[in-house]
Every structure is written in C-alpha cells, then in structure tokens.
Amino acid sequence: MRARTLSTLIPALGLALAACGGGATAAPTGTPTATATPEVTAEATPDACATENLGTVAAGRLTIGTDNPAYPPYFEAREGGNTEPWDPEQGDPTTGAGFESATAYAIAAQLGYAEADVDWIVVPFTNSFAPGPKDFDVFIGQVTFNEERTQGADLSEGYYFGNQTVVVMENSEFATATTITELKAAELGAQVGTTSLATIEEVVQTTPEAAVFNSTDDAIEAMTNGQIDGIVVDLPTAFFITNVQISGGKIVGQIGEAAGAEPEHFSLVLELDSPLTDCVNGAVSALADDGTLDDLVAEWLPDASVPELQP
C-alpha cells in the first residue's frame, strides 16, 4: 500500500513543482535607467546639461560617492573633527579641501551645482565600477581608467594623469633599486581589484606571488611588519604614506612608460550608460582647457619628483 501511494505521490509532486515553476516571475533584465531622461529640446546641447534637466538621483542636487576612509591628499580633514560618517583619522570630502574634494566641487560648479547642492555618500571602491544600479550620480576615488571597468560603468575623461609607484621600508634590500629587474625578487602587496595589483603581476612580474589585501592599509601594515617587501600605490598616495602615515618608508620609483607600463589616469565613475556622462565629460574638458585641473594638482599634490624606474 505504502509503495503504491509513494509512487503516485512523487510524480504528482513533480508536476506540481512544474506548475509553480512555470509561473515564476522573470529575473530583472538590463540595467535600470536613471530617473527621468532629460528632455532633448531643439536648443543647443548645454541646455541638456542644465541642472534642472540632468536626471540626478536627487532632483536639483548632485550626489557624489567616495570610499571611506577618504585619504589625504585627495581629501583633507576638517578642522574640529570630520562630519559623520567620514573616518575621523583621515579626510572629510565635504570640506572642499584635498585634490579630489576640490576637483569634485569644481566639476559640480561647472555643471551648475553650488557647494550647498552637493551631497556626499559612502560607496566602497569596488562597488563603484561593478555592474548594477548606483546610488550616486558620480563617484570620485582614485579610480584608474581601464577597459574592463567600462563594462560595468561609465568612466569619464581623465582628471589626473599619473603613475603607479613602489614603496618600501628604508632598511629594505630593495630600497636602492633603480630598475624593474631589481624588483623582480620582491614580494609586493596591493589592494584587491586595483590596477596596482595588475601592475605587480603584469609589469613588474615579480617571482614571488603578489600579496593581495582587503585594503591598502592592511598592505601597509604587512610592509611595516616586514611580512612583505613593499607595496604598489599611485603617486599621491605614496607621498601621503611616506610623509604622513608611516615613518621609515621610501618611494623607490615610479612605474611609467619607460618600465613598460601603460599611462594611467583617474576617471570619475558614473552608472553604465548614464545620461550625465556627456555633461560630466564636458565639464572635465572645460576645466582641463582653462587650466583649473593643473592649478588643483599644483595646489594639493606634492610636487617632489620621483625617479622613473628603468626596465
């Protein structure tokens, strides 16, 4: 009796499952568009970039994302303490002080947003260019332009052009290296998902495997502990690390075109196929043309020169 009941029950269950499965809702397809697309009128393009026509996350306001902590010299600390939620030990984007904070406000102003109309939110670095809908209009956070990232997001024209560098401790055997070949035996570290990691693996091609960390801070800790020989970070970050963050650090050299690296630049990140991209690119170009970007670099980034590593 039991076998017969069971043997009729199981196929019946299977059919019931099929009936439920057939009615399942479709998975969401495609990237959701941002809020109302701007009305394209017969007038000239600049009007499509007017603040009332830009489809921003919050109407009339520009929402900018960056990672937390927000490090100097890209974001400077606020006198009297940083506003929430920005890490109290590092910078505060809302001050307008610091290279990227100042650049962001300059771009916002170019687009027509006053300082008071700009909101900052915390967005983890790797989320900024990963596929998927975004809570921000623009993200600024030392995001190097590369082709793969454009699959997941729109990257703007460059607002900073610079190289990766190698940082070691002063007493390291690699502190006096002048060529990439001398660094091949080093165990270098970088944050996961960064072009710094790609530089270690593809340009320097170290023999020991690269050490990969959740954050640059962890990599710095491992370096100061003597667990790894050095780290690879962009030039302004290298200055901050060696001048402010740690003592006894040294920038060995820049990894530029001479060493076989592709020239790199930082881009703003926007949602994939965002209607704001053209306007933002226009703003960046304008700031580059009138010399504002050069002034910002001169004001906020150290101008000490760092030798280029030879092959």
Added chain:
Amino acid sequence: MIGSGPAESGSIPPLGGSRRSRLLPAPQDRRGLLIAVVSSVVVFGVIGYVIATSPGWPRFRDSFFSAEVFAESWPRIARAFWVNVRLFLSAEVLVLILALVLAVLRSLPGAVMFPVRLLATAYVDLFRALPGILVISVLGFGIPALRIEWLPTDEFFWALVALTLLYSAYVSEVYRAGINSIHPSQVAAARSLGLSQLQAMRFVVIPQAVRRVIPPLLNDFIGLQKDTALVSILGVVEIFRAAQIRQAATFNSTPYVITAVIFVLLTVPMARFVDWLVARDQRRASAAAR
C-alpha cells in the same frame, strides 16, 4: 569493549538500516527501483526544462556558468586551493591532538585537579567566544608588529596557529561529549581490573569515545576547511581571494562557482567515507555482540 551486554547493543538497527531510513529502495525491490528511476527522470527533467526556458536564464548562465571564464580562471583558482589544503591538513592534525588533551584535562576527577580543569575550561570559553577573523588579525598582524626577533612573521604560520587555537576549543567539547557518553560502568570495570584512572582513560574510555564522535568531528573538519579562507586577510592568495581577483577582473561570478564546485567535490566524498566508517564500526560492534 568491556562486558558488552544487552544494554549496550540492544538497539542496533538491522544491517543496512530499516526500510524507513533508506534513501533508495533495497536492491531486491526491482519494481521500487524502477519507479524511483522513472520518477527522478520526470521530476528533474521538468525542473530542468522550466529553468532552461525561463526568461532570465541566458543572462544568469553567462554570469555564473560562463565556459570561457571558467577555462580562464580555473588554473589560478585550483593552484590557490593548494594553500587551503596545506592549511587545513596541518591544522586538523594539530587540532585533533590539542583538543583531546583539553578534553582529557577537563575530565580529570578530583579536587587537586581543579586548577587544571579551570584553565582548560577558560581556554575553551575564550576561544569559542572570539570570532575567527579577530584572532587571525591579532595573531597575524599584531604579533609580527611587536618585532620580537625569534617569533616568525610568516602569515601561513600565524593562520595555522589561529585556526588551531580556535578549532581545538570546539573539538574538545565534541570529545568531551563522547567521553561523557561512555557509561561509568566501563571505568569501574577498568579500575576493578587494576587499571589506573589514566590507563582506564587511555585504553578503555577514549577509544570508544572517539569512535562515537566521528561524525561531529567531521563536521568541525568541514568547518575548518572553509575557515582557511581567513588567511586571505593577511595577504596570502588562497582560493577565495583568487576567485575574488578573477571576479574583479571579469565582472563575472563564474570564479565563485568554480570555488563552490571544488569545495563540494572535496566535502561530499569525505562525508560518504565517514558514513561508511561509521557503518563498518556498527557492523563490527553488532558482530562482536553475538
């Protein structure tokens, strides 16, 4: 086993388990087997059809089961798995030993042994309370930061120490449960034969206790295999980090599927092996009882 009477062996199930507990019908039940096969084909066929024809399937398949990304990512991920294997094999050996020591220390009777029991209990409480990620960070970053000459700074070493300390606490409780489940008549009989307390433990109690707790021991071993991923905090590229690196480079989740597949291929045979070990042990016990 000493004096195994009806109380010990009374409830042994028939060989192969009762009809209610079997997964498949018994080999003799041909009709039952045929029905099981046909029913499986129908159910899985229908489920497969529904999945393959649902609207989101092609995107899901490309994102999670991309053959191209699988082929590209497999070498790096499989190579990184070796780090996890070395770590959990070494850790498991150390854990099994340390945990047994702790369990025995906690089970030592007598007032004079109180401080020993107290220390063992404090250890177990502490390391069951602390999150694994905290212990690894403190040991892996904090101790090398002290710059003590003779202490190693190697990340693998400290991950091994952290995992051993953590899992010994859990596994010692498993052993203790096994030890406590051995009827006191066993110890009494051993003592009456002239064995000391420690000899009774060593020759009578522990062999039986360990056999009893093999399934929960496997449970903790499987947990340990997953927790080896924590070594990635210290910069070592193990399987999860390797998958993350590939995922960040391709925006595709197939590397995570590769990782999952590797772990399933590792865990399932082990689970079946332990089932076989336990069944064999029960067969021997029931044979001895006759």
